[in-house]
Amino acid sequence: MSAQARPPLAPRVQAYVFVVFALGLTVLIASGYDLITRDWSFHAEWLPLAALTFGSGWLAIKLPGTRASISISETFTFAGTLLFGPAVGSVLVALDATVMGLQDSLLRKRLRWQQIVFNIAGPALSIWAAARLAGIHGPLTAPAELNPDLLLTVGAFTALYFLFNSWLVTFAVALEQAAPAFHIWWTNFREVSINFAAGASIAVFVAVNSQRIDLSFIGVILPLMLVVYFTYRWSSKRVEIEQEKVQELNRVFLSTVEALALAIDAKDQVTHGHIRRVQRYTMALADALGIRDERQLNAIRAAALLHDTGKLAVPEYILNKPGPLTAAEFERMKVHADVGADILKSIDFPYPVEPIVRHHHEQWDGSGYPAGLRGYEIPLGARILAVVDCYDALTSDRPYRPRLSRQQAEQVLLEKRGKAYDPWIVDEFLRLLDRLEAMDQAEDAARKNGEASSSAARSVPDRLEAIAATTAEEREFNELRRELPRATSLDQAFDALERHLSRILPLHSLALLLPQPETNELHCVRCSGRASSILAGSRVPVGERVSGWAFAHSQVVFNSDATLELGPVARTLSHPVGYVSAFPLLDGVSVLAVLLLCSQRPLERDHRRIVENSTTLFVSSVSNSVLQAAAPTRRRGQLHKAQVH
Template sequence: MNSRWGRLYIASVTVVGFGVLAASLWNVATVPRDVSWLLLLLLTLLAGSFPIKIPGVPALIYVSEAFVFTIVLLHGAAPAVVAFALAGFVVTLSRHRREPFRVAFNMAEPAISIGLAAQFMRLSTVSTAPGHFHTVELPLVAMTVAYFLLNSWLNALAVRAETGKPAHLVWRQHFLLLSLNCFAGASVALLLANLPHFGAGVLGVVASVLAAVYVAFRAAMGRVADSTAHLEELNELYLSMLETLAMAIDAKDQATHGHIRRVQKLAVGLARNLGVTDPKHIEAMRAAALLHDIGKIAVPEHILNKPGRLTPAEYDRMKLHASVGGQILATIKFRYPIARIVRHHHERWDGSGYPDGLSGTDIPFGARIMSVVDCYDALTSERPYRAALPAREALEMVVREKGTKFDPLVVETFTRVHAELTNQVVAHEQQLTVASPVMRQPFTGPSPEAANP
């Protein structure tokens, strides 16, 4: 848990959850109840001992909701909170990762979720006595919906705190379908609570059914996990192929060695600072940065490596690399929207760029980001016909083009974060220097005064 926000979030949930748990323990200790709730508690803990891993995120689910919901229907909210918190404790102890903050969160979050959800039900029902289907069905649905939303979002935010993945994407991709598990548990709870002869025999039958469901669901999740792992391996292979192709392009243009890698680091960092959070768009930015100069394979090497300024005819030939690159990538079924970023990364905000003369927001957002960082890196890199500019001077030149060549918002954001981003690039190239004795052209990085242009 590296971020300050993440630590604060986990601490807040823990404090609130243990407050709910403490109040519930006091209620359980002072209010007489039928001992049958202890049997339900035992089954809740038993079900909690066999969690199911959700593929792709550090989160677990288990089939104990049916018993917890039954406790709410028959005995009230307080015993359900105690049972679910203890189940969370058991789940955490059954895993290898037993950090105190994780144990505390996995007890506090269920306490909050079921405690608040049970209050929704209490406020919307007249009676929860067995046999009163007409008075409990809709409140039970309300409780189930409230529990699912609280439980899934509290966990999705915890995943964000631990991994940095956007919570709404985590929720949509990994938790939304789990609502079926909650409603299945509520259905079982409704049947249990309304049986005329509720007892150990009935619970034994229900437990057997739930065990069969658990085995089937766990097998399904295992197949999903295998498919996810296979897709991740294919993605790694895909990225490796892109990087190999990018290195081949980089090697052809001797004047811009290292440019592609630096642009990639700057582009991805700038995109994140501009609020881009969708993993697909981030990966598109990463891949497009690697391939933004792929069209240079159509440009003769004597033009690419000319030790001087290009003639108008040579410059026209050089400009073809944007459209050629876009055409090449448009024929490939990439997982991310790459081709338009590559084709339009030399368009200008005022419409005077190439190849299509797009202007303003008609230029793809990724291309507007690429345009700024591509220009900045070119200015701060050595060329056969000029020396590299200091970071401050290059940044001032970029700022002067705000609203004419570049998107003003992108330039303003880059101005604010460029020192941080370029320092990351310098650190990355230093790592490469240690890893390999053959180093590409160094990046000038920010000058000491660049933080305050």
């Protein structure tokens, strides 16, 4: 655990720690009372073991990937218990735990004081209870004989001590994390049994061959213990290095998956941002449900990013249809679950991603697709993803309906609880919603405040926005290409152009100015936006202001000062106009009209390209019919333009 500030332990954890501490303290007091009644010769025999325990306690080795540590001091606590009884054993193990606790708290600053006292009391209670239950009651009066009875006694003692000690810690962690106890024990403590067995084996050797712990004993046993320690330490370091390599590869793997998934998501204007939200919510929900297995968590994380990959096989008109799908269209939509899973099946993921993606549209009552699984037949990750995916879809705008409020979405989930979705997961998700919304708000605030200040932090979102903008441009241009030829009047054509440009440009106002040959002026015949009151019916002499100059010279004027076109009134509007851009509408070499764009901030270079392409499409679609009446104007406009030159 880090040294940073941590929340206090939950009341149930504190109560459990107090009970274990009280029992352990009782054992230590009873053991101390037993020892002070002994003569000095007895103490002279076991105190060398205390010195060895104290010294070796500083040489503990943490097992990689677990919460457990092993130490050669276990050998001396076992030997002390077999040779001198439970009282000495409890004192030795308390001394060992104290050393390890001091090492963690003073040098590494990882433990709370409650953890330190628990780690002292728990082993003392465990070794005392295990010795009593195994029939070890007092000091040996003669060297033990190696026989089945001794082996049975030591085996029972070792197993009981290991189980008592490991499960006391397991229950504490389970209470703190609200996680399954057996999973914690299996993940963190099963391998420690080897250390207990090794310590017990050496303790049997000592009990059979000697009753005294003298210099000769230390000279024989200490080198052996040091060899064991350094072997453990070297092996542990090697394992840590390999685990770090695996974790780094996994981080790179997931980062690659995430980047590609977000790039695909950025191309979908309907569900843009859906994948990022689903991943964030899914991982938070998995944590709240107590999922701790790394393989399962990595599988859920990857599946949350990739669950809609199969929609690449669904036609865009179905994905973006603004109304209900027909039965045939829905059947086509359903293939995305299998297609996405089959794509991912070809990738050798080190965790089960494909089943989650394949079955995230299954329903609790068996009415889902593609396999009609029901209840616990559905993978846990798929059940989690289904709830989150549904909620995000409900609270997002879709072509066929506006977004629902949180309350409406919660009501839908409650109605589908036990029918479409796992009741346990729905209940936990609804309890978690306040925290999820707080996470979203914090992220939005951080983005607005520019906390991701480095170019590296900004580059990926910027690139994704570029993909999203390109997709939006392509979609709007295709729709404009379909709509303009159907326009039967200049008003309809202008409305279509304005509607599509406003979706991808930061427009303030838009105006179309046609030339009037009788007066050598441009006349605003159509306008929209906040400056309509100024633009409507306005007249601009050819060659003057921004629009007149663009018409006279057949050139685009981009991001000019708005006052040059509108005068000082541009700054007095409730939403001031900062910039104007004028685009001559060309039919070959002839100028038909001028499109004037007003904006509060400068347009970007890509915006110029978008407008030029749109005006070219506008002219090619409407010049023969809608602007037929402007044909005389075209000839006279050329004449007046030539005079200006």
